[in-house]
Amino acid sequence: MNQFTSVHVIYLLEAARWTLLLSLIALAGGGVLGLALALGRVSRLRILRGLAIAYIQIVQGTPLLVLLFLSYFGLSLAGYRLDPLVAAGLSLTFYVGAFLGEIWRGCIEAVPRTQWEASDCLGLNRFQQYTHVILPQAVRIATAPTVGFMVQVVKNTSLASIIGFVELTRAGQIVNNSTFQPFLVFLIVAAIYFAICYPLSVASRVLERKLHVAR
Amino acid sequence: MSQDSAVAGRPGRDPDGPANASEVVVSVQGVTKYFGPLKVLDGVSLEVRQGQLVAIVGRSGSGKSTLLRCMNGLEPIQGGRIVICGHDVGIGKSNRAELRRDVGMVFQSYNLFPHFTVERNITLALTLVKKNPKAEAARIAAEVLALVGLADKSSAYPEQLSGGQQQRVAIARSLALSPQVMLFDEVTSALDPELTVEVLKVMEDLAQRGMTMVLVTHEMAFARRVADQVVFMHKGKVWESGPTAQVFAHPTTAEFTQFIGTGL
Numbered sequence: 234m235n236q237f238t239s240v241h242v243i244y245l246l247e248a249a250r251w252t253l254l255l256s257l258i259a260l261a262g263g264g265v266l267g268l269a270l271a272l273g274r275v276s277r278l279r280i281l282r283g284l285a286i287a288y289i290q291i292v293q294g295t296p297l298l299v300l301l302f303l304s305y306f307g308l309s310l311a312g313y314r315l316d317p318l319v320a321a322g323l324s325l326t327f328y329v330g331a332f333l334g335e336i337w338r339g340c341i342e343a344v345p346r347t348q349w350e351a352s353d354c355l356g357l358n359r360f361q362q363y364t365h366v367i368l369p370q371a372v373r374i375a376t377a378p379t380v381g382f383m384v385q386v387v388k389n390t391s392l393a394s395i396i397g398f399v400e401l402t403r404a405g406q407i408v409n410n411s412t413f414q415p416f417l418v419f420l421i422v423a424a425i426y427f428a429i430c431y432p433l434s435v436a437s438r439v440l441e442r443k444l445h446v447a448r
Numbered sequence: 449m450s451q452d453s454a455v456a457g458r459p460g461r462d463p464d465g466p467a468n469a470s471e472v473v474v475s476v477q478g479v480t481k482y483f484g485p486l487k488v489l490d491g492v493s494l495e496v497r498q499g500q501l502v503a504i505v506g507r508s509g510s511g512k513s514t515l516l517r518c519m520n521g522l523e524p525i526q527g528g529r530i531v532i533c534g535h536d537v538g539i540g541k542s543n544r545a546e547l548r549r550d551v552g553m554v555f556q557s558y559n560l561f562p563h564f565t566v567e568r569n570i571t572l573a574l575t576l577v578k579k580n581p582k583a584e585a586a587r588i589a590a591e592v593l594a595l596v597g598l599a600d601k602s603s604a605y606p607e608q609l610s611g612g613q614q615q616r617v618a619i620a621r622s623l624a625l626s627p628q629v630m631l632f633d634e635v636t637s638a639l640d641p642e643l644t645v646e647v648l649k650v651m652e653d654l655a656q657r658g659m660t661m662v663l664v665t666h667e668m669a670f671a672r673r674v675a676d677q678v679v680f681m682h683k684g685k686v687w688e689s690g691p692t693a694q695v696f697a698h699p700t701t702a703e704f705t706q707f708i709g710t711g712l
Contacts, residue, residue, distance in 0.1 A: 345559075347555060347557055347559045348559060348561065350522055350555070350559065351555065351559035351560075351561070351618075352561075353522070353548075354520060354522075354548065354551075354552070354553040354622075355548070355572070355573035355577065355621070355622075355625065356545060356548035356549060356573055356577040356578075356625070357572075357573060357576060357577060358545075361576050361577075365572060365576065366561055366572075369563050370561075370562065370563055373563070
């Protein structure tokens, strides 16, 4: 049995970079998908609303773990052998998109109806209303819940360890297997997760104050 | 009510409007509107001529605000016809852009954009819709802000202003687009008396400059002093209407008599 040394700590920190990368992929991919879904949810076209609702309901009702299995094991059976990073990134994108879509829909709807009316009366078309009046205000409302949800996403990337992707949690398992000091190892793992998530929470509060959320 | 209310209407103006030949800017004919099974407008007709100020008064729930919103296409109508500045309102949205160009609207709750400065609130539509260059838009903003007495507030955010100031910015914002007609939907109802005065002052100035205005209001003294025509609505109908001095001096219905009698 090996001693737990600084080498292990560095190994964990290096693995944490994959956790960060996976989180960023999830945020970027899920953000694009989420915006599309949110706009679909508030669309005037019934078909778009229906599709967005169906997607959100199905994905929100599916465990992330199952999405991971589907994209990694399922697709490989179908002949598409995905790299664990790609499979995990894809699953997280689908998962985060559904939740952000629903969170952001709520934020768009939280902008008072009178803002639509006032901008309509000034002659803005629907696209201009969204880009200049509604979305900027929705972003303010969305900041706190979005960052709050990102904290969940960072922690949920640990599920990618199941498909063999070596991120922070998987690295913790590996280190523990050789040192057998679970308390120490996983406390350090937990501390690293905390070190990533805590600044996010703080940033959320600061942003909220800075953008002086009026309502 | 004494007869010196014969001076009602603006100085130098005939209470019937500038001239009978002047153009009809707003024409509402037999308009019917339902909210579900509830008939809120029941065959409403009225006309506003160029340069007139028409005050629509009545109790809460009489349909006056709804009528104003229908005039601007914010609410669909189920029957009748509304034509403003030659644009047929309420039949589809095909002519919405032209309607917006010619008709301005000010709301009870100001509805300024909270994330923009006062100046940007005003220049937004100028640059986006009217495609004015930035400098030109800024010049217009300064001009209309001076008109409403807020030249020094251009870089303030709405939340830093009083309700009365916000409402004056809202008027300036609408005015900046040089509309043919302006609709005012109970614009002083959310303000305390002191702030109401400053907003009414701005509206009176506007009227004196010849702006065609339709206002839904509870300010009876203001309507009586400044309006050319008064329209009293009751139960979704135009119950009584006519030149201001005449309808106040000789109300013909019990409801209107009672309404002005309550001192509202």
